[in-house]
Amino acid sequence: xxxxxxxKTSTTCGYRECFFSGPDYEVAQHMINDHExxxxxxxxKFHCVYCDFSTVRNQYLQLHIYGKHKKQNxxxxxxxxxxxxxxxxxxxxxxxxxxxxxxxxxxxxxxxxESENKxxxxxxxxxxxxxxxxTVESHRLKSHIYSKHKEQIKKLPMNIKTYLCVYCDYTAxxxxxxxxHIYSKHKKQNxxxxKIEINTKTFSCVYCDFKTKRKSYFHRHIYLKHKEQNxxxxxxxxxxxTYPCVYCDFTTVxxxKLQSHxxxxxxxxxxxEKKVKINIxxxxxxxxxxxxxxxxxxxxxxxxxxxxxxExxxxxxxxxxxxACVYCDFTTVxxxxxxxHIYKKHKKQNxxxxxxxxxxxxxxxxxxxxxxxxxxxxxxxxxxxxxxxxxxx
Numbered sequence: 001x002x003x004x005x006x007x008k009t010s011t012t013c014g015y016r017e018c019f020f021s022g023p024d025y026e027v028a029q030h031m032i033n034d035h036e037x038x039x040x041x042x043x044x045k046f047h048c049v050y051c052d053f054s055t056v057r058n059q060y061l062q063l064h065i066y067g068k069h070k071k072q073n074x075x076x077x078x079x080x081x082x083x084x085x086x087x088x089x090x091x092x093x094x095x096x097x098x099x100x101x102x103x104x105x106x107x108x109x110x111x112x113x114e115s116e117n118k119x120x121x122x123x124x125x126x127x128x129x130x131x132x133x134x135t136v137e138s139h140r141l142k143s144h145i146y147s148k149h150k151e152q153i154k155k156l157p158m159n160i161k162t163y164l165c166v167y168c169d170y171t172a173x174x175x176x177x178x179x180x181h182i183y184s185k186h187k188k189q190n191x192x193x194x195k196i197e198i199n200t201k202t203f204s205c206v207y208c209d210f211k212t213k214r215k216s217y218f219h220r221h222i223y224l225k226h227k228e229q230n231x232x233x234x235x236x237x238x239x240x241x242t243y244p245c246v247y248c249d250f251t252t253v254x255x256x257k258l259q260s261h262x263x264x265x266x267x268x269x270x271x272x273e274k275k276v277k278i279n280i281x282x283x284x285x286x287x288x289x290x291x292x293x294x295x296x297x298x299x300x301x302x303x304x305x306x307x308x309x310x311e312x313x314x315x316x317x318x319x320x321x322x323x324a325c326v327y328c329d330f331t332t333v334x335x336x337x338x339x340x341h342i343y344k345k346h347k348k349q350n351x352x353x354x355x356x357x358x359x360x361x362x363x364x365x366x367x368x369x370x371x372x373x374x375x376x377x378x379x380x381x382x383x384x385x386x387x388x389x390x391x392x393x
C-alpha cells in the first residue's frame with residue numbers, strides 16, 4: 001500500500017479489511033477520519049498538541065491538525081502547517097489537492113465554469129452501464145451499481161467484495177459499513193451472541209444521551225439541538241457548513257434539505273427569481289395532482305388516500321410497512337402517529353402496562369393544567385378558555 005498526501009497515484013486503503021479506494025490524498029484523509037484510533041497503535045512519533053491523537057507520519061499529523069484544529073491552530077500557532085491548499089473561485093471551499101478541486105467544480109459549478117471559461121472541465125468521468133449516472137470516482141460508481149442495480153446483474157462487476165450480515169439479508173461492499181449496520185440494527189442481539197466483533201468509535205453528546213458512530217452526525221446533533229448552549233459553554237468545536245435560505249431565515253446543514261425547503265416553501269418565488277438552482281427528483285400521484293419530493297411520502301399518501309383503488313388496479317398490496325396499536329385495531333404507517341394515538345386514546349392504560357415507550361413533546365397551558373401534543377390546539381384552548389386572562393397581560 002502506498003500513501004502520499006499530495007500524490008496522484010490511485011490506491012486502496014488496505015487497513016485490515018477496509019477496501020476504500022481513491023486518489024492518495026483521499027485515502028490519507030479517509031485513514032485519518034475512519035482509522036484515527038488504529039493509526040495510533042504502533043510506533044507513535046508525532047503527537048497532536050491539541051488532543052491525544054498520535055501518528056507515525058508528520059504528514060498525517062499536519063493533515064489531522066488542519067482538519068480538526070484549524071481555527072485553534074491559526075490563533076495559537078503552535079504547529080506550522082505546510083500543506084498547499086486550493087480554493088474554489090465560486091464558493092468558500094478550500095481543499096488540499098487540485099484534483100479534488102476539479103471534482104468539486106464538476107459536481108457544484110460545472111455549468112458556470114464552462115460558460116465563463118468556454119472550455120470543458122478536464123475531469124475524467126465514469127458512466128453507469130445501466131442508467132445515466134456519472135461520477136468522477138470509481139469507488140462511487142461501484143457503490144452506485146451495487147446499491148441501485150443489484151437485481152439487474154447476476155455477477156457483481158469490477159471485483160466487488162461483499163460483506164453479509166449474519167442477522168438479516170443486508171449486504172455491504174465495505175466491512176466498516178457492515179459493522180456500522182450491525183451496530184445500528186442488531187446491537188443488542190450481537191452483544192448477546194458475540195457473532196461479530198464491532199470496532200466502531202462512538203461519539204457521545206455532552207448535553208444529552210445521544211450517541212452516534214459518525215462524527216458528522218454528532219456535530220449536526222450539537223448544532224441542531226444544543227447550538228445556543230454550546231456557544232455559551234464551548235465544549236465542542238463544531239466543523240459544520242450551513243446553508244441559509246435566500247428567502248427566509250431558515251438554515252440547514254444539508255444542501256439537499258435547503259433545496260427541499262425552497263421547493264416546498266418558496267417554489268413560485270424561486271421559479272420567478274431563479275436565485276437557487278433546484279435539483280430535486282419529484283414523485284407524482286397517479287390519482288390526483290399531488291407532487292412530493294420523497295418516494296416514501298408518496299407511498300404513505302397512496303396508503304391514506306388511494307389504497308383501495310391502487311390495490312384493485314395493480315392487484316398487489318401497497319408495499320408500506322404499518323405499525324399497529326397493541327390496545328385496539330388502529331394501524332398507521334408512521335410511528336409518531338401511533339404514539340399520538342396511544343397518548344390520546346390509551347394514555348392511562350399505557351402508563352400502567354407500559355407496553356409502548358411514548359416520546360412525544362407536549363404543550364402545556366400557562367393558565368391551567370391542560371396539555372396537548374398540537375400547538376394549534378393549545379392556541380385554540382387559550383383563545384376559548386383564557387382570552388380575558390391573556391388580554392390582561
